[in-house]
Amino acid sequence: MDKNPLEKHLPKKPNFSEMTLGEKIHYWWSRLRLRALYYGRRVMPPVSKERISEVQLQLRDSSTPDFDYFVLVLLSCMIATFGLLIDSAATIIGAMLVAPLMSPILGIGLASIRGDTDLLKNALSALLRGALLAVLLSAVITLTNDMLPFVLIEDLPTEVLSRTRPTPIDLGVALAGGLAATFALVQPNLSAALPGVAIATALMPPLCVIGIGLASGDWAVARGATLLFLTNAVTIAASSTFLFWATGFRMGRKAGDGRIPRSLQISILLIIVLLAPLGWQSYRFVQEANFTREIKTVVREEVVNVGGQLDTLSWQERAEDHVLVMEITVLISHPLTYDNSVELQNAIAGRLQRTVQLKINQVYVAQLDPLIPPTNTPTLPVLPTVTPTPTATATRTATLTPTPTATFTATPTMTYTPTPETAMILSTQYKVELLAFPGGPVIGSLYRNQTFQILYQSQIVDGWVWIQIQDQEGRVGWVPQFQVQQVTETPVP
Numbered sequence: 037m038d039k040n041p042l043e044k045h046l047p048k049k050p051n052f053s054e055m056t057l058g059e060k061i062h063y064w065w066s067r068l069r070l071r072a073l074y075y076g077r078r079v080m081p082p083v084s085k086e087r088i089s090e091v092q093l094q095l096r097d098s099s100t101p102d103f104d105y106f107v108l109v110l111l112s113c114m115i116a117t118f119g120l121l122i123d124s125a126a127t128i129i130g131a132m133l134v135a136p137l138m139s140p141i142l143g144i145g146l147a148s149i150r151g152d153t154d155l156l157k158n159a160l161s162a163l164l165r166g167a168l169l170a171v172l173l174s175a176v177i178t179l180t181n182d183m184l185p186f187v188l189i190e191d192l193p194t195e196v197l198s199r200t201r202p203t204p205i206d207l208g209v210a211l212a213g214g215l216a217a218t219f220a221l222v223q224p225n226l227s228a229a230l231p232g233v234a235i236a237t238a239l240m241p242p243l244c245v246i247g248i249g250l251a252s253g254d255w256a257v258a259r260g261a262t263l264l265f266l267t268n269a270v271t272i273a274a275s276s277t278f279l280f281w282a283t284g285f286r287m288g289r290k291a292g293d294g295r296i297p298r299s300l301q302i303s304i305l306l307i308i309v310l311l312a313p314l315g316w317q318s319y320r321f322v323q324e325a326n327f328t329r330e331i332k333t334v335v336r337e338e339v340v341n342v343g344g345q346l347d348t349l350s351w352q353e354r355a356e357d358h359v360l361v362m363e364i365t366v367l368i369s370h371p372l373t374y375d376n377s378v379e380l381q382n383a384i385a386g387r388l389q390r391t392v393q394l395k396i397n398q399v400y401v402a403q404l405d406p407l408i409p410p411t412n413t414p415t416l417p418v419l420p421t422v423t424p425t426p427t428a429t430a431t432r433t434a435t436l437t438p439t440p441t442a443t444f445t446a447t448p449t450m451t452y453t454p455t456p457e458t459a460m461i462l463s464t465q466y467k468v469e470l471l472a473f474p475g476g477p478v479i480g481s482l483y484r485n486q487t488f489q490i491l492y493q494s495q496i497v498d499g500w501v502w503i504q505i506q507d508q509e510g511r512v513g514w515v516p517q518f519q520v521q522q523v524t525e526t527p528v529p
Contacts, residue, residue: 174247
């Protein structure tokens with residue numbers, strides 16, 4: 037094993053018997069730190085002085101808040117705001133590529149490790165002024181859209197809401213993005229990777245979400261987006277400071293002392309401070325997600341118990357009394373009664389241990405299976421009427437011929453012709469759709485207490501009995517049998 041040349045900074049032969057416990061811990065910690073620095077340099081050698089000068093000049097130019105910088109801020113802010121309003125991820129990605137905010141943050145990291153006061157002032161000025169300009173412009177665009185609604189916004193788009201709840205995962209993404217951006221900047225052959233890093237870190241969209249939240253009067257949105265931007269900016273600056281220090285950009289100390297600069301210590305402290313609100317935000321988000329999943333599971337199982345299938349579910353908690361107001365859409369083959377709705381509401385409330393106010397939308401459905409053809413089986417009682425036609429039809433033909441013949445033909449016939457019955461819609465139903473055939477298109481509607489004639493055909497399709505009817509307008513179609521009732525006519529003399 038090669039001898040670590042950095043260990044020359046340690047005491048030659050320490051006398052452990054004369055050292056205190058604190059001195060021993062300091063000695064072994066320094067030895068471990070120098071060994072890690074030694075092997076780290078073998079994996080990633082320090083950057084040359086010429087490359088350090090080139091990177092410092094490049095960041096000094098790109099971090100200066102000049103005319104070009106503000107033009108790119110304006111254009112990227114417009115693209116990002118429009119993309120957020122129309123909920124277009126592709127448009128937002130285009131804004132990330134144009135945004136110039138990555139350079140000032142990297143400039144802050146380099147200035148912190150190099151002690152470059154001018155670079156630090158320029159980078160901070162560029163970042164703060166660019167961020168303020170983006171927030172104001174996005175707010176103006178949002179207010180203009182409200183007055184002249186080019187895009188009708190009833191609810192906040194998904195792309196906006198996704199940037200209002202930062203989590204430690206966002207901090208991890210910013211940390212990796214800052215390291216990647218710094219590494220690509222230090223290595224001249226990797227500079228083409230910077231656009232991809234800009235997409236990953238997403239600095240401009242949170243600023244635009246802040247402006248949208250302020251213009252909409254939604255302080256929760258503005259607060260969440262502000263936390264996301266601060267998380268990205270601080271973490272990128274800290275990770276760039278660390279990588280600049282690790283690649284030999286630091287100055288003012290010996291290369292082998294291995295001490296962590298104060299600027300890097302401050303950056304690490306800021307990241308730790310940011311973990312507190314991010315952790316709390318994540319905890320609340322996880323709790324809400326678990327409760328939402330529990331609600332969906334309970335409602336789905338209870339709807340199945342009443343013979344239906346859950347289609348849609350929406351819920352919200354009423355702030356004044358903490359009542360869960362739910363609205364569900366149920367696909368069902370038989371109508372639910374009022375008692376069924378009360379039982380369903382009580383069952384959901386009992387399992388959730390919360391007060392529930394339930395609203396049910398019923399959708400009647402029938403399943404069709406191409407492998408099972410419909411069966412034509414009459415299920416309605418059809419009473420035939422005896423109609424003698426004619427009543428002993430007699431034909432007597434007499435022909436006056438030399439041989440008179442008399443022919444008498446009597447052909448009494450008896451036929452059974454089903455008579456259409458009168459029926460009407462059940463009182464529990466307001467409207468029933470009249471279909472061209474079972475499961476086919478709708479050709480009309482029948483309303484409560486409207487009478488019609490039941491014809492002679494019926495079919496069973498997937499357990500449902502369908503009957504053929506003719507309404508008062510002469511339309512012939514099919515309806516489910518359980519939705520109609522027969523009308524008994526009283527004979528009159």
